[in-house]
Amino acid sequence: MGNDLLKGVKQTRLLLRKQQLTTVFEQFDRDTMHLTSEQRIEKYKKMIESPFRFFRGSAYLYYYDTTKVASAFHTPDNYPTWIMGDMHMDNFGAFQNENGDIVYDVNDFDEGYVGSYLYDVMRMSVSIALYLEEQGIDEEIQHQAITSYIEQYIKQLERFQKKKDDPMTLIFTKENTKGPIRRILKKLEKRQQTHIVEEITVINDQGERTFVWNDEIQPVEKELFDKIVALVPNYKVNDVAVKHGSGTASIGLARYYLLVDGQDASGFENLVLEMKEVRTAIPAYFFPYNEVFWQHYAHQGARVVGTQKAMHHLEDPHLAYVTMDGKEYYIRERSPYKRKVKPKNYKSVEEYIETTGIMGRITAKIHARADIDYSEVFTYHSEDEILREIFKGKKLFVEKIILQALRYKEIVNSDYELFCEWVKEIESSSTVMS
Template sequence: MEEALLSRVRNTRVALREQQIATIFNEFDEQCMQLTDEQRVEKYKKMLESPFRFYRGSAYLFYYDVTKTPSIFHSLDTKPTWIMGDMHMDNFGAFQNEKGDIVYDVNDFDEGYVGSYLYDLIRMSVSIGLYMDEQQVEEAAQEQVIESFLNSYINQLKRFQLKKEDAFTLNFTKANTKGPIKKLLKKLEKRKSTHLLEDITEVRDGKRVFVWSEEVHPVSAEMFAAIKDVLPQYEIKDIALKYGSGTASIGLKRFYILVEGQKDAAGEEDLVLEMKEVRTAIPAYFLRYSERFWSAFAHQGARAVGTQKAMHHLEDPHLTYVTMDGQEYYVRERSPYKKKVKPKHYKSLDDYIVTAEIMGKIAAKIHARADIDYSDVFTYHSEDEILERISQHHEMFVQSTVLQAMHYKKMVYSDYDLFKEWAEQKYSELQYGEVSKEVKNEQA
């Protein structure tokens, strides 16, 4: 066989995948997200920091792939689950709820949509593998942790189905958690409720205002006036443009709003609201169109707010949505207790296992809570529908999901290498191997 033909045999699959990646990134980042070249460079720099970062910033590639794989465990199209849409290790964290309790839960609702519960579980399982790879934990241990997450999810759904616990009242505090999560929640109890204000604001000429930094920038007078117009219920002291948050969110406007005379969950006056631009949920491009869902949540801010209200046991009293200059936003309180478990907090395999078990319970809680009990979009209990797909094949479900997650994790590494080559050609100004200041701070 001629060398040229052999070369084509060797390389066609890789060339086609590279073309897919380029097409998908151009379609979503340029056409759907409408990111500028400068914003794409910023986003891709962050994604190139690690395969896990790449995974976090490429949810559309994930859904493009996994929605092509059938499974006997998927929800029926006629009875979908309200999914978080971007479930991964870094989208869980601590915050203070409406009662003033410090709890651990999911904390990102930008991609909330309706579809098979399995997409949340697969995306989370892949993230566990990538996250533990970064900490140089062997694959056998990764599989054990993923199994713990999945088994905990199923067992918690069964508890809801048997009415042993209520998804509306169950929350996760220091009283019913273990390991790194429990330690984090106990530590946060000692944090002052004014922690955030002291960190990013100062009193200048008798007035509290934001402190400008690399991540917190002033806004124009026109922007200040526009935000005041869409939030007339608040007495606004200062507004800042926030940079450097997230990976998939780069290119979306995010503001911090310092509000006077309002009380946070702990009854403290002066608090910081976060106003974030939101676009169509990525899963919606790939999953079945739901007329009923979109008739209730046509505004993307309403969708994100609805997702948070559906999934959290208590809602943020400042949660709302607005439209400004034709762009859709949601608004929520920026909790002074917002913090996640970081790699340095895992001291043993058992720490990973107990953390994954709690995350599995939380995943079950948000899926069980966001159904007929909350919204008339649904006419059934999600836990019943999910368990009907799983319960008779529990062990097979766990093993097949672990297998799929570990297989896809390998794809992420291959895609990450192809993405590097593509980004180098398209944006020569990207500097590979440089970790941003933000990431260093996160790891500190």
């Protein structure tokens, strides 16, 4: 009897957590996002690749958990920051800005919303721990990498506050970065502007440039082709394709590639535009409702475009938002210089610490830029409000974030095991997600 009772003690917590996970995934993926059974299985198979991939695909679980936790370092609800909303290691990358500079910055804005800066900082800190653990790097280095991220975040905010740097003009190039980021930026300088077009298009027998069809890039029917062309009257559209197989959280959202005539910073005349369906930002389901924000960004495509414009010094000149068949989309250029830092690009553990420090500075830049200097939603400078909270106890702030991040990493690892069990169960069930 005693052993059975102890077994119950050990299993009850896991059973209750598994029920929570099931409820959250059913609510968001099935009832809110309306993913089909097939789409859910496709998404979940990607998520079971690793705890880090699981973390990437379950932002709603992160917000479900963390918005329940009080902190003395949150900014007040009436002084929110425009946050990126899905901060993690793989949502930073290189691209070309409007001036033709190859820069490094955040590159995903689908979950942009207004709330406490702390959710971006914490989510990024957890992702650092998970990412490094996946590479076999021990917790001591994880601790150092998170410390580097947070300390550089704070230092950069202080530089903005003291007017030593301007968030409206600061960009990250090969001149002010180091390690794998700098090496990638230098290497991309040699890449031709035609890279993306030549990679996914071909000149056909009629002398016309069209997409190359494969498992990920497929043609659309004429009716849909004509609808999309009508949405972008300022472009001559040469071809349209539906894009499959991108991302994890984006599964179930329509994505199209448009091959158009147009000019970018280098004057190249063929561009690939991406038109992606977007839904309500996940943080919005958990944060206080912000009436002023939604008055300006009720269209979800406008919200994503607004987030990117707010956070990038020089924005993509092709940014736009449209509505088609009742669904909302945003449009942006598919950059030929798009590239992220991968595990193989790091030469030492020290370079992880160096890189997360640069990411901390970038996070500070996007938080400080998207305020009174850019948007009429704000009447204050975000760096002032954030630093006011951090300076309640700067050392304690750093220690608390690291402690919480490493603890939440363990929760993610445990959740990942429960999730893998659940996916096997629903795959083998005769009533899979009906």
